[in-house]
Amino acid sequence: MKPRDLFILIGIIGIVLMMVIPVPTFLMDVLLVINISAALMILLIAMNTNDALEFSIFPALLLITTLFRLALNVSTTRNILSKHEAGEVVATFGSWVAGGEIAIGFVVFLILVVVQFIVITKGSERVAEVAARFTLDAMPGKQMSIDADLNAGLINESQARDRRAKIEREADFYGSMDGASKFVKGDAVAAIIILIINLVGGFIIGMAIHGMGFGESLSTYSILTIGDGLVSQIPALLISTAAGLIVTRAASEGNLAHDVTSQLFRFPKLLYIVSGTIALLGVFTPIGPVRTIPIAGILAFAAWKMQSSLDKRRQEADLMVEEQEIEEVRSPESVISLLQVDPIEFEFGYGLIPLADTQQGGDLLDRIIMIRRQCALELGLVVPVIRIRDNIQLKPSEYVIKIRGNTVGRGDLLLNHYLAMSPGFEDDTIVGIETLEPAFGLPAIWIDEQTKERAELSGYTVVDPPSVVATHLTETIKRHAYELIGRQETKALIDNVRESYPALVEELIPSVMTVGDVQKVLAKLLKEKISIRDLVTIFESLADHGPYTKDTDVLTEYVRQALSRQITQQYATEGSAMRVITVGPALEKRIAESVQQSDQGSYLTLDPVSTQQIYQKLSEQVNRQIQSGQQPVVLASPAIRMYLRQIVERTMQDVPVLSYSELEPSIEVQSIGVVNL
Template structure:
């Protein structure tokens, strides 16, 4: 209805009283928009502003057309325009014209021009930053830090921000055009009014100039004042950065944060008071006020420092008890030590190292079924600069670098980027630590850019996954067993402690985790253990029974596109290996001549390398009886090569794709 009314203003004459009401609404509406632009915390909180700016501009133009029709047709345009003209002109046409021109210059040259430039730059930078923001969202989603819903919301926000700044870039042109139109309309009113007054109304030149200049200036002012308010609101919106409070609160906090600045300004004001001819009282008053506020800031800062000191003292233990010493002696299951310049990684924000560790623990629990113990994070003054160390049970398990103010770029086109060459600690990829401000340039060159926290978390995730068996304590097994007992009490009551002890169950679960087999499905694992333990409690047999129950899960990890790439063992060679199989206290072993054993391992290594060069991630398959012994042999030579039995490989009915056969030229015998 409002937009239709604005359109009608352009074609339908309205009475002077209605024009007065609409002019008042226009001024108050512009003031309301200005106040809202001051109190928003971020630009997107006022995302409708570009559309409101267009509607407000059209509204003012409609009022200009309506007022021009009344000025030229009736030599009267209502009380508001009359009052603005009389008060502003004050009997002097030159003063009124000068004031009007000053308002136009302020709006057009200062406010509008600056807002237009800021909107243009903001739109360009926002669009350039979109790919990086989208990649950051995808990285957080893949790392398990956010859910699909949160990722969707963040993508919508990034898109809305780009749309907003793009719209503001165009909307700023409305403000610029409004200022130009205001000048043109006042000239038309003045020239047209004088002509109509002299030719149609019989006025002499002086009367026509006096009458129509007053109306023209008044009409121009009632249009320019709301236009100036909207221009200022535009400037505030495009220069507003995301903040936790409104502009007034933020300005008050930041202007009074520096005591020296206030003291210097107050002293300067007092010095200016002694200059001859200056109004000393006012300078002294302002200077005294600034000095007073400076002293208040100093007192507040001192009180805050004392309170922080007292809090630290009260929090610190007064005496070191035996329990304190025991706590200090306790070896942490998982620990990250940071050099002193990396303490900023633990900033307390929503995306710092501690928050990412919490997300990692949840991710590992969902994927592997094991609860990662709490990770202790502390600084270590003896570590080299920009170094972090990951320890398991007090022993170093990994070390890396994460220099402050830099991000890790991975890719082949890094020669043109400044930075320190490095090797990514998990996958061994060549990279370079580049300045954070070069992130966009690196992304444009095709490099993958990773922030420091993500580097540490990725390294920690790889170490936790590789050492999941070490991290599974007896207490963890007890807690997991209690969880199974809540949903399947009969399974637990039959197995523990009647058939197997908690320690024997722990050993089986550690054996599964040692080969990266998830233990999420504990009820199924316990069922298989209860059946196998009635025959034998040999740990190796128990582990193989649990693997057999989890066969589809084991194979599913390595299936790509419904196909499982496998490395076969030559049948004759496999038969020789079976003949050499011997039981031992440490599990089954293959007794071979050392040279023949080395030939077998070399063949496995070469066959696996050929498969990797072809882009296939293969698994080594063998007879169920051979699987534990071959895994012990292969795991020491080739890291990460899975060894599965025939029954496990075919459990999910995948398509078997043989990508290599392990052969030894000389026959192997026991």
């Protein structure tokens, strides 16, 4: 056994023996001073701990100090009743507090007992009880959180073991504190009983045994009783306060002093308000400025010092951040951040800054939010965040739209002007700067404010520069939507469907198709401007046909057939026949014969001459329908639709190619042209 272990054992045994063996007066004084010193040390340690587990011995220490204090009470009571003295410490406390007035001493002692028993002890007991209950209730959730972090790879086995052990120690600690707080409560009750015994018993014994008079007996035993009570209650009060601090403080980064100064004085400006209030209190009330102005001045000075300190720390933090950024730029690893490519970028010259600056009335940011909402409703695609930045390399009035770092659109704007597009006939009175509408490439002119009203009366379509940008950006996103949906975006869409249709997703992925296969199908639909918002129908079709073929082109055709109602409503005009350009039998036969099968799927093998002839014939029909003011739609058989689309998209990407199976049976179809070889 180590010497310190032997010392602790002897000390505990000595505490028990003190209750039955008389203790000399000098030794009693030494033990009382040790009791006060130990209580003060425990309080200071409790104030300087960051976490309750740093003082995990506190419950056992609370029991030992309570037992020690009771043993001292018993010993001092024995000396008071037998020798009508209890040493210099007890006598000093009794005479010092009483100050010659026994009643005052009793009142002070009773106040300490009330504070100890009713306020601190009862409060600490309740907090310890609630903390123990909530700690035990939270254990299963904390254990599950640790298991989840371990399974996710966020922590290793050793860290998980340490965190589990900490949770167990917390539960044990607060459970022990709940029990130990009952000893503190019992100690307070025992102090009151011992007080009554000392006072009544001492008064009787002093008159009956020691032959004292009434006044002498009352004075002697009253002072000794008060001194004994104070000597025991002051350490008890200190330790009870320490217990309250331990159970009421949550884990933090600093001790009590750090937390108080950093949190209570975190807002120096509020001290100015307190200072002003105190000063006004002295000026307009009978309290007087002599008592309030010095305190108000101290508060104001403290607020100024704290504000200066905060400003200095903020400047140091900003300087440190700048230095770190400079170091990151200088470091070899800083080049890695340059490899990140934004999905969508909108760059503009410095002359167009008012479009994005809200302080100058620009609403481009709000328009972009609406564009993302519109694309989500029309295409079923969550458009990534659009990065907006100015670019001094561009002309002042120029802007560009980039998809994954590549320019896919550009335009020029004239602020304080309007873009006017003619209704098909020119008005010579409408004069402006000729240009092209950037979204669709239509001829247009920039006109000023004075010409705007006249142009609208003449039938011109007049739009402001922000609307020009919004339209161009919207059409660009729709045209390149298939490039914006990758595996990660597809995974997010799948997880969204999984919340409402878990059985459908579990059947489809990964047993039938992978995320990459689903992404290819969705990209093919978006490339032909087919909305993927109805993911349930798309997944149902893939789950039905996925087990029989892995060709994503074929699966896309099946999905298009499942979306026939949506496709019909997209291209048909309500209340009228759907006018289409049909494919002649000879052309269909030629395309069908040119389809070759391979292990990777099917592909089209048309010779360049035949391909050029198809381009020419189809262009004639498409241009004729455009000139008549109608949207051209090509209709083919399901067997060749996707191969004809491959031919058309090279030069006429915006011309839709549909099959008969993608149209609702109830729709009336009218052929206004035939493409044949």
